């Protein structure tokens with residue numbers, strides 16, 4: 001069950017967590033079927049359209065902000081990145 005409104009139909013909800021700043025967020029992966037590097041990870045913090053952070057798969061392996069690293073792990077664990 002998501003905590004916040006998110007209007008991207010391509011996103012898969014991964015779960016809600018409290019990040020290291022003790023902010024509740026919803027984690028998503030947005031899989032790009034045409035360009036795997038375009039797949040992105042999103043942490044949404046409120047219903048406000050712009051209140052989220054995201055990064056693309058190509059950035060994984062560099063230092064990801066905490067909630068997005070968790071989103072990556074969850075998406076990988078569900079086999080969504082293959």
Ligand SMILES: [Zn+2]
Nearest residue numbers: 008010011030
């Ligand atoms: Zn999306």
